[in-house]
Amino acid sequence: xxxxxxxxxxxxxxxxxxxxxxxxxxxxxxxxxxxxxxxxxxxxxxxxxxxxxxxxxxxxxxxxxxxxxxxxxxxxxxxxxxxxxxxxxxxxxxxxxxxxxxxxxxxxxxxxxxxxxxxxxxxxxxxxxxxxxxxxxxxxxxxxxxxxxxxxxxxxxxxxxxxxxxxxxxxxxxxxxxxxxxxxxxxxxxxxxxxxxxxxxxxxxxxxxxxxxxxxxxxxxxxxxxxxxxxxxxxxxxxxxxxxxxxxxxxxxxxxxxxxxxxxxxxxxxxxxxxxxxxxxxxxxxxxxxxxxxxxxxxxxxxxxxxxxxxxxxxxxxxxxxxxxxxxxxxxxxxxxxxxxxxxxxxxxxxxxxxxxxxxxxxxxxxxxxxxxxxxxxxxxxxxxxxxxxxxxxxxxxxxxxxxxxxxxxxxxxxxxxxxxxxxxxxxxxxxxxxxxxxxxxxxxxxxxxxxxxxxxxxxxxxxxxxxxxxxx
Amino acid sequence: xxxxxxxxxxxxxxxxxxxxxxxxxxxxxxxxxxxxxxxxxxxxxxxxxxxxxxxxxxxxxxxxxxxxxxxxxxxxxxxxxxxxxxxxxxxxxxxxxxxxxxxxxxxxxxxxxxxxxxxxxxxxxxxxxxxxxxxxxxxxxxxxxxxxxxxxxxxxxxxxxxxxxxxxxxxxxxxxxxxxxxxxxxxxxxxxxxxxxxxxxxxxxxxxxxxxxxxxxxxxxxxxxxxxxxxxxxxxxxxxxxxxxxxxxxxxxxxxxxxxxxxxxxxxxxxxxxxxxxxxxxxxxxxxxxxxxxxxxxxxxxxxxxxxxxxxxxxxxxxxxxxxxxxxxxxxxxxxxxxxxxxxxxxxxxxxxxxxxxxxxxxxxxxxxxxxxxxxxxxxxxxxxxxxxxxxxxxxxxxxxxxxxxxxxxxxxxxxxxxxxxxxxxxxxxxxx
Numbered sequence: 039x040x041x042x043x044x045x046x047x048x049x050x051x052x053x054x055x056x057x058x059x060x061x062x063x064x065x066x067x068x069x070x071x072x073x074x075x076x077x078x079x080x081x082x083x084x085x086x087x088x089x090x091x092x093x094x095x096x097x098x099x100x101x102x103x104x105x106x107x108x109x110x111x112x113x114x115x116x117x118x119x120x121x122x123x124x125x126x127x128x129x130x131x132x133x134x135x136x137x138x139x140x141x142x143x144x145x146x147x148x149x150x151x152x153x154x155x156x157x158x159x160x161x162x163x164x165x166x167x168x169x170x171x172x173x174x175x176x177x178x179x180x181x182x183x184x185x186x187x188x189x190x191x192x193x194x195x196x197x198x199x200x201x202x203x204x205x206x207x208x209x210x211x212x213x214x215x216x217x218x219x220x221x222x223x224x225x226x227x228x229x230x231x232x233x234x235x236x237x238x239x240x241x242x243x244x245x246x247x248x249x250x251x252x253x254x255x256x257x258x259x260x261x262x263x264x265x266x267x268x269x270x271x272x273x274x275x276x277x278x279x280x281x282x283x284x285x286x287x288x289x290x291x292x293x294x295x296x297x298x299x300x301x302x303x304x305x306x307x308x309x310x311x312x313x314x315x316x317x318x319x320x321x322x323x324x325x326x327x328x329x330x331x332x333x334x335x336x337x338x339x340x341x342x343x344x345x346x347x348x349x350x351x352x353x354x355x356x357x358x359x360x361x362x363x364x365x366x367x368x369x370x371x372x373x374x375x376x377x378x379x380x381x382x383x384x385x386x387x388x389x390x391x392x393x394x395x396x397x398x399x400x401x402x403x404x405x406x407x408x409x410x411x412x413x414x415x416x417x418x419x420x421x422x423x424x425x426x427x428x429x430x431x432x433x434x435x436x437x438x439x440x441x442x443x444x445x446x447x448x449x450x451x452x453x454x455x456x457x458x459x460x461x462x463x464x465x466x467x468x469x470x471x472x473x474x475x476x477x478x479x480x481x482x483x484x485x486x487x488x489x490x491x492x493x494x495x496x497x498x499x500x501x502x503x504x505x506x507x508x509x510x511x
Numbered sequence: 512x513x514x515x516x517x518x519x520x521x522x523x524x525x526x527x528x529x530x531x532x533x534x535x536x537x538x539x540x541x542x543x544x545x546x547x548x549x550x551x552x553x554x555x556x557x558x559x560x561x562x563x564x565x566x567x568x569x570x571x572x573x574x575x576x577x578x579x580x581x582x583x584x585x586x587x588x589x590x591x592x593x594x595x596x597x598x599x600x601x602x603x604x605x606x607x608x609x610x611x612x613x614x615x616x617x618x619x620x621x622x623x624x625x626x627x628x629x630x631x632x633x634x635x636x637x638x639x640x641x642x643x644x645x646x647x648x649x650x651x652x653x654x655x656x657x658x659x660x661x662x663x664x665x666x667x668x669x670x671x672x673x674x675x676x677x678x679x680x681x682x683x684x685x686x687x688x689x690x691x692x693x694x695x696x697x698x699x700x701x702x703x704x705x706x707x708x709x710x711x712x713x714x715x716x717x718x719x720x721x722x723x724x725x726x727x728x729x730x731x732x733x734x735x736x737x738x739x740x741x742x743x744x745x746x747x748x749x750x751x752x753x754x755x756x757x758x759x760x761x762x763x764x765x766x767x768x769x770x771x772x773x774x775x776x777x778x779x780x781x782x783x784x785x786x787x788x789x790x791x792x793x794x795x796x797x798x799x800x801x802x803x804x805x806x807x808x809x810x811x812x813x814x815x816x817x818x819x820x821x822x823x824x825x826x827x828x829x830x831x832x833x834x835x836x837x838x839x840x841x842x843x844x845x846x847x848x849x850x851x852x853x854x855x856x857x858x859x860x861x862x863x864x865x866x867x868x869x870x871x872x873x874x875x876x877x878x879x880x881x882x883x884x885x886x887x888x889x890x891x892x893x894x895x896x897x898x899x900x901x902x903x904x905x906x907x908x909x910x911x912x913x914x915x916x917x918x919x920x921x922x923x924x925x926x927x928x929x930x931x932x933x934x935x936x937x938x939x940x941x942x943x944x
Binding site for chain 1 (some may be wrong): 520603629632810813835838853856923931
């Protein structure tokens with residue numbers, strides 16, 4: 039009964055749709071009653087804001103897919119990139135922005151943020167990023183901790199962020215589900231969710247889980263404990279998936295009743311989503327040898343790792359990461375603050391890029407998210423000094439298309455290609471210069487930040503009536 | 512005249528200060544003295560000191576000449592707050608001498624006893640153009656953290672420029688927590704410690720007799736604080752909220768020789784008049800803009816620009832609260848203070864002012880009178896850059912400290928070289944070095 043009670047409306051809808059699609063020729067008139075686990079029971083309620091047809095003329099464009107257009111033009115229409123190139127059509131009534139000497143880029147996507155779950159002010163009462171009560175909490179979802187009024191969202195937007203992935207922390211081996219949001223304030227987190235973006239599972243290797251639980255005299259207290267604990271859970275997930283697959287097959291054949299459906303385990307639902315390829319694995323991991331262990335574990339149980347996060351030693355394993363098709367989400371120069379970050383080098387991102395593997399610049403920080411362009415600049419410069427030539431338009435892929443790939447949203451955003459979302463930043467100068475700042479930011483074609491217009495600079499509820507409200511940040 | 516390619520200088524270990532003078536010619540010299548920038552200038556140094564600097568300076572006949580054309584020459588960068596030399600891996604307790612929660616002493620703790628010249632971070636920071644730093648303690652067992660040290664990052668030493676150079680203290684939320692749970696508790700501890708220090712200074716022999724039973728003031732701590740109340744050491748105070756800053760400034764009435772320096776000071780711009788009138792300098796970060804605590808609700812990147820415009824001496828330091836904060840990024844932190852001017856309504860610094868905020872100003876605040884600017888007689892702490900020193904993509908091509916050319920290698924560069932080309936060879940990658 040419990041399974042039925044927990045079945046959401048979305049689950050029901052999916053069940054009927056699937057049954058209709060798979061209906062065999064000689065099927066009975068009424069489709070079989072199949073209980074299914076809802077894939078998106080808390081769907082996005084985000085709606086793009088009104089967008090004016092906008093043409094930007096004369097700017098240097100980094101399109102996010104590795105191309106550069108000098109003195110180019112782009113038209114945003116209907117929330118999408120309608121045209122981009124040396125010249126584009128300018129319809130009557132379009133807002134025309136002259137941008138000679140300015141730069142236009144694809145919006146920045148941060149694949150690793152804790153905005154909302156570790157919001158400002160960082161008081162204990164707001165600290166909702168780690169459900170550190172068990173090494174395995176894949177049942178928790180970061181979105182249920184997100185405070186939509188985090189002032190950090192406004193700062194991220196002003197830094198040119200157009201989408202971000204909010205993750206649980208790394209205290210646990212299985213931290214829970216991450217969610218992709220837009221830095222567009224809403225009254226609920228559902229109003230900020232990127233429509234249709236897949237969920238992720240946050241995993242962690244290394245020091246954090248073994249420290250958090252080892253200090254309580256619990257498993258894991260060692261790296262071998264980390265792996266053993268995780269393998270047991272993956273084994274449980276495989277068995278759980280088998281039970282559900284078996285039940286579904288029988289139910290579709292009309293030989294199982296709804297009450298035969300297995301009891302739902304929310305934790306194992308998440309892992310089953312990973313095994314089915316629907317949920318992406320975003321894996322906190324610093325050391326190369328531990329990444330290798332995580333890859334071996336993924337092969338043992340039959341899932342894919344989408345990206346290693348922090349990944350300060352990816353440069354030691356870049357060839358493998360390329361072969362496995364795993365992205366690395368990295369800082370430009372954080373190193374040395376904990377033992378597993380001791381071998382961090384400033385050439386990491388450039389070396390991963392040079393090996394042909396997928397390189398992403400991430401923040402993991404409410405300040406860093408405001409200046410990811412600066413992090414990419416430093417990484418590009420470090421690469422050049424090592425003799426690795428990197429064009430700026432190529433480096434911009436670290437900030438947009440590659441993180442979009444790492445979040446499963448590259449078909450919708452991440453580059454300024456016709457038909458993709460008009461997620462666009464207009465910069466005051468070459469965006470890898472320390473003297474450049476975003477002048478305007480469009481999300482789905484709507485102008486949501488304008489440095490010169492206080493009416494286009496959001497103030498979170500928390501800041502209203504406080505000493506910093508309304509100040510230029 | 513000997514001509515020496517920079518690449519030669521960079522090879523191998525640090526060279527001791529050359530016996531003959533060295534002249535850097537044709538460089539854009541940002542002196543950090545006022546707004547003075549010399550295009551196509553020459554700087555000569557000899558025996559560790561700058562002997563000439565200007566547009567029409569001729570290189571001495573016996574000088575080694577370094578071609579600075581297309582390069583920018585600046586003073587060495589000074590990190591006004593750091594854990595350089597005192598913490599190797601911040602999160603590994605046994606390698607971190609910055610805090611001492613269990614110690615019965617607080618103000619007496621002398622960080623110079625912990626400085627490790629061979630820390631990997633010294634070489635890494637030096638390559639980024641950092642030549643001097645203040646190594647500061649954290650306060651943990653009491654609101655006073657102890658006496659910070661001023662260090663040189665030179666590979667050839669000496670590392671300690673001055674020990675017992677300053678006292679560090681916590682007020683505000685952190686100070687309140689350490690002192691027992693409230694701001695009044697922190698101010699009570701402060702009042703008690705300073706009163707005890709004064710009593711000790713007036714009558715050292717009688718100190719132990721008149722002490723309250725259970726007093727928190729150990730003799731060694733009181734001796735350390737005696738240096739603070741008579742102004743021999745500056746008192747660096749971490750404080751953020753405007754009201755806490757005002758309360759701290761009141762101390763000057765009771766202890767006129769006190770030399771407070773505000774550290775953090777996210778809400779300083781709200782009380783900029785009081786700070787300017789008191790003549791108190793500020794060490795802060797250029798990137799604070801989030802209300803990340805209830806004592807920083809007014810945090811704004813305009814803070815530095817407002818303070819500077821009011822005449823307050825401001826140093827930009829790699830303070831906490833900014834993820835990944837590091838001395839190596841000081842130039843870009845300064846550059847961000849310049850960019851802030853561009854934003855409508857933004858307040859910031861000019862490029863020379865921003866450079867001064869990481870060179871001349873920290874030198875002045877920390878009492879490093881013979882560093883921080885390119886002037887005759889100052890220490891030859893120099894950085895030659897391949898571009899605008901405040902830009903993200905620029906880097907030093909040469910660094911001198913006390914006139915000694917510094918090696919441009921670190922553990923990081925060795926790791927990068929080792930893993931630059933991956934793949935299987937006759938021996939594991941761990942053999943070549």
